[in-house]
Amino acid sequence: MNRQLGDSLDQARRDAGLSHGELWLRYFELGGMSTALQVEAFLYGALRPTASDHDVLAHALNERFVELGGNHPVPYSEDADDADEARRIR
């Protein structure tokens, strides 16, 4: 489960065209408190972020998708309990 969550986050990072460094900077900008290495571990599913950490990361990705003309495809923690909900693009 962790693995899947991580994979989809890293896939989203790639889809958003962000390097690990740039994503970390955006996450940091939005108030994230984890190190770059930890964030990378979240992305690969090696570490499980707290719900709030996950949401900051998800939001950093989603703001990037908005810049690219998209919506908010990355689910937040309140969506993630329900897989169908999580897949639903708002």
Added chain:
Amino acid sequence: MSASVGPLDAFGVTVGFTGDQAVVGVRGEVDLLTAPELAAILTAVIDGGHSSVVLDLAETTFMGVAGLRIIEAATDRLGSSRGGLSLRSPSAQVRRLLDTTGMAEAVHVAHDGDVDAVEVEEGEGAEDVDDRLGPEQTASVPGTPVTVEPADPARQLRHVSAIPAENDVVDGALRLVVALAQATVEGADGVSVSLHRHGRLTTVASSDQTILDMDADQYATGEGPCLDAAVEGRWIHVESLDQETRWPAFTAKARQRGIGGAMLSTPLLAEDRPVGALNIYSHATEAFAAKDQDLASIFATEASAILRDAGVDVSDDQLASRLADALRTRQTIAQAQGVLMERGGISEQDAYTQLRSFSQRTSEPLGERAADIVGSTQRGCQVSPAQPEAAS
């Protein structure tokens, strides 16, 4: 450090120096994702005054048009100087690319073992290249076939290590850390970075001469916050150098210089080992609050690592301001959280969720929303978090 896992593992850049010549080794694939890192490092090397740069492509498994643009840009920048840019040991794929894009016309063919390898010419050829880089044109330009031998690469290259401590990329990153720390840590009057080099501590970046002297005093006396941080990896917070008793020789010198305020020394870590320190000086005593210390440590340990690992182009003014913006936005969001907490009697986390949900609903960036909320308190009007259009 952070590059040790993941699909981008294959890509890596090494930098070595022999005399005036810089040798940049490129491993793996140079594509849209990895090209910025290579560009940043090349830029930093050239900014550092190296007029002769060898791009060693022996371990480059793939290069796309993004890589060609970098070669072209570096050629343009180095063109008028003595050494210029040389390509060494390009693979068959890279040579095909040079060929089909017409860039082959702008390169010299060197024989096996020739140290100069392939040299990109500056001049009319290089200008022509500009028009030939578009993908749609790649097939239409007949280039002279490049017949570079897959040179048994002049393997002196193999001794280069991954981004040596002396290189310009690191120095550029550290200068940026200094500038940003001074701009964002409240109460910071001077900032410096000390680094272990050649077995001793050296100040590699400082905001002014006084700070440079203060660091030098610590090296000379063999004691001080900077040494404790850089050598022992300890985080040092001095509320008042005037009152400080731990380093009598250093503080005596500081008093002679008329500096008696607060000081913050945060270790810079590489692989969990202290390699240097970020030093922040203030004229005032007790100048640094807990959040300044947090900011300094996050900044010292993370930003310098990120800048190095991501190969971010720290010589780029735009990027410097981007980093400064990120820190400002972060602070604005924290302020907005405070406003919402006070207004709604809610927790810090709930305040953040409110901001984030608003941003999610309206696609307005969270940072802008936060700035509206902070601005509304300064103008004395209320902006409800649920209100879709914030007054501006």
